[in-house]
Amino acid sequence: MSKENSISGQKATTTDEFIKGLWRDNPVFVQVLGMCPVLAVSNTAENALAMGLATAFVLLMSNILVSLLRNFVPKQVRIASYILIIATFVTVTDYAIQAISVELYKSLGAFISLIVVNCLILSRAEAFASKNTVWKSILDALGMGVGFTFALFCLGAVREILGNGSIFNFVIFPEGFQNWIVMILPAGGFFTLAAWLLIINKIQTRKAKT
Amino acid sequence: MSNAANIKMQKPSGSLKMLRAMLAIGMISALLIVMAFELTLPRVQRLKAEALEKAIFKVLPGTVHTEAFGIGTNGTLFKIENGEKPEMTCYAGYDKNEKLVGYAVEASGQGYADIIRILYGYDPKAQVLIGFQVLESKETPGLGDKIEKEQRFLDNFRALDVSLTNEGTLKNTVITVKQGEKQNPWEIDGITGATITSRAIGTIIGASTMEVVPILFHNPGQKDQTVPNQKPMESNE
Numbered sequence: 053m054s055k056e057n058s059i060s061g062q063k064a065t066t067t068d069e070f071i072k073g074l075w076r077d078n079p080v081f082v083q084v085l086g087m088c089p090v091l092a093v094s095n096t097a098e099n100a101l102a103m104g105l106a107t108a109f110v111l112l113m114s115n116i117l118v119s120l121l122r123n124f125v126p127k128q129v130r131i132a133s134y135i136l137i138i139a140t141f142v143t144v145t146d147y148a149i150q151a152i153s154v155e156l157y158k159s160l161g162a163f164i165s166l167i168v169v170n171c172l173i174l175s176r177a178e179a180f181a182s183k184n185t186v187w188k189s190i191l192d193a194l195g196m197g198v199g200f201t202f203a204l205f206c207l208g209a210v211r212e213i214l215g216n217g218s219i220f221n222f223v224i225f226p227e228g229f230q231n232w233i234v235m236i237l238p239a240g241g242f243f244t245l246a247a248w249l250l251i252i253n254k255i256q257t258r259k260a261k262t
Numbered sequence: 263m264s265n266a267a268n269i270k271m272q273k274p275s276g277s278l279k280m281l282r283a284m285l286a287i288g289m290i291s292a293l294l295i296v297m298a299f300e301l302t303l304p305r306v307q308r309l310k311a312e313a314l315e316k317a318i319f320k321v322l323p324g325t326v327h328t329e330a331f332g333i334g335t336n337g338t339l340f341k342i343e344n345g346e347k348p349e350m351t352c353y354a355g356y357d358k359n360e361k362l363v364g365y366a367v368e369a370s371g372q373g374y375a376d377i378i379r380i381l382y383g384y385d386p387k388a389q390v391l392i393g394f395q396v397l398e399s400k401e402t403p404g405l406g407d408k409i410e411k412e413q414r415f416l417d418n419f420r421a422l423d424v425s426l427t428n429e430g431t432l433k434n435t436v437i438t439v440k441q442g443e444k445q446n447p448w449e450i451d452g453i454t455g456a457t458i459t460s461r462a463i464g465t466i467i468g469a470s471t472m473e474v475v476p477i478l479f480h481n482p483g484q485k486d487q488t489v490p491n492q493k494p495m496e497s498n499e
Contacts, residue, residue: 121287129280133287140291144298151302154313158398237402 069188073195079172080203080245081252086172090204091241093163097220100208101201102156106145106164108197111173113141115193118181125182134177135168142167172200207244211235314381314397318353318366321383321393325355325363333474339481352478355383364392365478369470374458376400382419382467386479389426390447391436391467394419399459406459415453415460423447424471426479432472438464 079085086107093103114137125133146164150157157164167173176196181189212218215235217225234240318328331339333350342351353366364385370377378401383393396410409415423446427433434448438461444451450467452460 117290121283124286125283126276126279128276129284133283136284136287136291140294143295147298147302147306151305151309154309161400233405 066188066191069191070195073192073197073199074202075199077196078199078203078252079196080200081249082256083172083175084249085175086170086200087245088166089163089170090207091238091245093160094204094207094211094241094244095236096159096212096216097205097208098156098212099159100204102149103160103163104197104201104204106149106160107167107170107173108193108201110138110141110145110167110170111176111197111200112190112193113144114138114173114177115181115189116186118177119184119186119189122182130178130182131174134174134182138173138177139168172196203248206248207241210244210247211240215240314353317381317395317397318355318383321366321381321395322355322363323383323393324357326358328353328355328366330354333477337477337480339477350474352474362386366393367470367474367478368397369466371462371466371469373399373401373462374406374456375402378459378462378466380463380466382470384424384471384475384478388421389424389479391419391422391424391471394463394467401456401459406456408453408456409459409463412453415451418444418450421447422450422467424475426476430476430480432475436464436468436471 073079077083080087080090089103089107094100114134117137118134121133142165145167149160149164176192180192184192209219212220213224214232215237217223217229217231232240235244315328319325330342330351330353332342333352334340339352351368355363355366357363364383364387366381366383368379368381370379372378376399378396379398381395381397382391384390385392394416399407399410401407401409422436423434424436425433434446436448436450438450438452439445441452441454443449450460450464452464
């Protein structure tokens with residue numbers, strides 16, 4: 053009986069590791085981490101999705117490696133080693149994106165290399181992967197990565213629809229629609245982020261009340 | 263006290279541990295990066311070459327194959343052998359009858375946000391520019407990037423005059439004028455709202471054509487030396 057209990061308890065925590073990144077601790081909407089790529093590369097849905105996936109990949113790989121090496125790396129040099137690990141996977145991703153599409157590489161530009169300093173990844177390495185098993189770290193990274201991608205997509209979709217009248221380059225508004233150019237400029241990123249934060253906070257406070 | 267003793271005891275092995283950890287991670291990193299680089303290199307190079315070729319086809323309509331030439335300091339064209347990297351490169355485009363369509367020339371200069379890299383097509387027969395394409399720009403989306411999208415601006419490069427004087431220099435330097443004020447065939451009709459960017463394009467093309475066009479014009483028969491069965495390119499009287 054008690055064994056069963058502990059198993060179901062473990063299962064609950066396992067799914068929880070994954071779910072928390074999606075909603076309760078969403079890296080963008082709740083933790084408000086990694087704002088630089090969130091604001092800069094969310095001007096179209098496609099860019100946002102690509103950036104989100106690239107970050108998720110780096111997060112996953114670095115979480116795995118940090119977790120594997122957690123008993124091997126002395127505390128004094130942990131930050132240095134995390135940065136080294138993260139930078140490695142960012143470089144790998146950089147080459148991979150260049151090999152996938154020149155267009156995509158051009159539109160993501162400098163922001164791929166800037167994933168190195170995305171505080172989301174370092175914070176997951178420091179706060180989670182260095183203290184947990186590989187399996188849990190993978191789940192955590194997947195949850196956070198998907199949550200980050202989802203948030204970026206939310207911003208990118210809104211900005212592309214309003215700023216360009218299209219989604220994934222499919223024009224959805226009729227000819228006469230005047231594009232809100234401000235939405236694809238940096239300022240639009242702030243507006244959209246603010247609107248999303250407002251909505252998410254509203255939902256969460258309402259949930260907390262009931 | 264025990265704490266202090268502990269620290270003393272740990273010190274040598276501690277730093278060794280740190281060194282070992284950093285070295286090991288460094289080795290793993292190096293291995294991964296080199297692997298990723300080697301694996302992606304052929305495809306990256308192919309994609310880049312394809313993108314450039316696509317741009318050349320666009321600025322030289324009717325081209326079916328291209329050939330790269332280096333521009334020598336003494337004003338001559340030479341064929342690029344494998345691996346060579348001359349300071350200035352241009353691409354000759356040939357149509358399906360092996361006749362020269364024109365030359366595609368790469369040029370770059372300071373735009374509003376960053377360096378803009380462009381490619382333009384030069385037709386030595388008609389002595390005009392016949393195509394224009396932005397290769398790389400970080401201009402403001404919605405404003406500066408109109409130079410890539412706005413048809414009215416791109417129409418400037420259907421027949422932009424770059425004819426030479428008898429002395430072999432450009433008659434008129436290409437320049438950007440205010441939107442709607444284009445009067446001469448060597449002027450580029452600018453874009454209101456993208457003044458700096460459209461002016462930069464004029465400056466880049468102006469400077470590049472001044473240097474390159476006389477050289478290209480006086481080297482019209484490049485292809486005959488490599489392919490004997492080919493009509494020599496007639497220069498424009």
